[in-house]
Amino acid sequence: MARKKIIAGNWKMNMTPSEAVKLVETLKPLVVNDEVDVVFCVPAIDIIPVVEAAKGTNIQVGAENMYFEEKGAYTGEISPAMLVDAGVKYVVLGHSERREYFGETNEDVNKKILKAFEHGITPIMCCGETLTQREQGVTMDFIRQQVKVGFQGVTADQAKTAVIAYEPIWAIGTGKTATTEQAQEVCGEIRKCIAEIYDDATAAEIRIQYGGSVNATTAPDLFAQADIDGGLVGGASLKADFGKIVNYK
Numbered sequence: 470m471a472r473k474k475i476i477a478g479n480w481k482m483n484m485t486p487s488e489a490v491k492l493v494e495t496l497k498p499l500v501v502n503d504e505v506d507v508v509f510c511v512p513a514i515d516i517i518p519v520v521e522a523a524k525g526t527n528i529q530v531g532a533e534n535m536y537f538e539e540k541g542a543y544t545g546e547i548s549p550a551m552l553v554d555a556g557v558k559y560v561v562l563g564h565s566e567r568r569e570y571f572g573e574t575n576e577d578v579n580k581k582i583l584k585a586f587e588h589g590i591t592p593i594m595c596c597g598e599t600l601t602q603r604e605q606g607v608t609m610d611f612i613r614q615q616v617k618v619g620f621q622g623v624t625a626d627q628a629k630t631a632v633i634a635y636e637p638i639w640a641i642g643t644g645k646t647a648t649t650e651q652a653q654e655v656c657g658e659i660r661k662c663i664a665e666i667y668d669d670a671t672a673a674e675i676r677i678q679y680g681g682s683v684n685a686t687t688a689p690d691l692f693a694q695a696d697i698d699g700g701l702v703g704g705a706s707l708k709a710d711f712g713k714i715v716n717y718k
């Protein structure tokens with residue numbers, strides 16, 4: 470069975486709650502497409518108003534992070550149960566910005582992935598290399614390690630439902646999209662890595678997105694690649710352009 474594409478916006482630290490509702494109202498009619506899963510991953514404070522504004526549409530709501538503990542004295546953190554109760558279906562985990570600015574390790578990401586599954590939230594696990602790593606030829610070693618540690622303890626049945634976002638760090642917010650060949654090559658390698666950890670059936674079902682300066686012009690070619698099952702879109706998810714990306718065909 471063909472994998473259903475998943476096109477997710479990652480709003481990052483943008484949009485106040487009232488701006489968020491306006492953006493959903495603007496995008497609602499533009500992102501209608503039953504052939505793809507459409508997800509808006511939004512700042513924690515926007516989750517409740519966005520879930521409300523998206524009611525009755527094809528838009529599913531995701532979070533941009535969450536903590537791996539159930540509850541307690543973790544000032545400033547958001548628990549998986551809080552996300553579920555608010556209507557969240559997906560959570561972005563291990564984004565390179567969280568790794569770089571907030572010190573998240575592969576082990577933290579692994580704990581979060583396990584917790585997300587425990588609560589029925591689909592993780593979108595981000596991985597990707599720096600420009601230096603690409604130039605040094607260690608891209609795949611680095612990503613393999615991110616995937617291997619990230620998925621430790623995850624069952625094959627869980628892994629089949631997961632999403633991995635390949636985001637070369639040098640392509641994020643820079644306007645430099647990876648070429649379709651570069652993106653396909655790494656996404657294909659990630660699928661092989663999943664086949665090695667689990668089996669071919671799991672690798673055939675897991676969805677792998679590309680992220681990094683995706684826009685309405687680059688999306689059609691990227692999403693036509695054999696191992697690219699959609700995108701994780703930053704900047705362009707805050708504009709009407711996102712409608713064109715969702716309706717890329």
Ligand SMILES: O=C[C@H](O)COP(=O)(O)O
Binds near residue numbers: 642644683
């Ligand atoms: O999560 C999204 C990525 O970081 C890509 O962001 P961008 O589309 O603004 O380059």
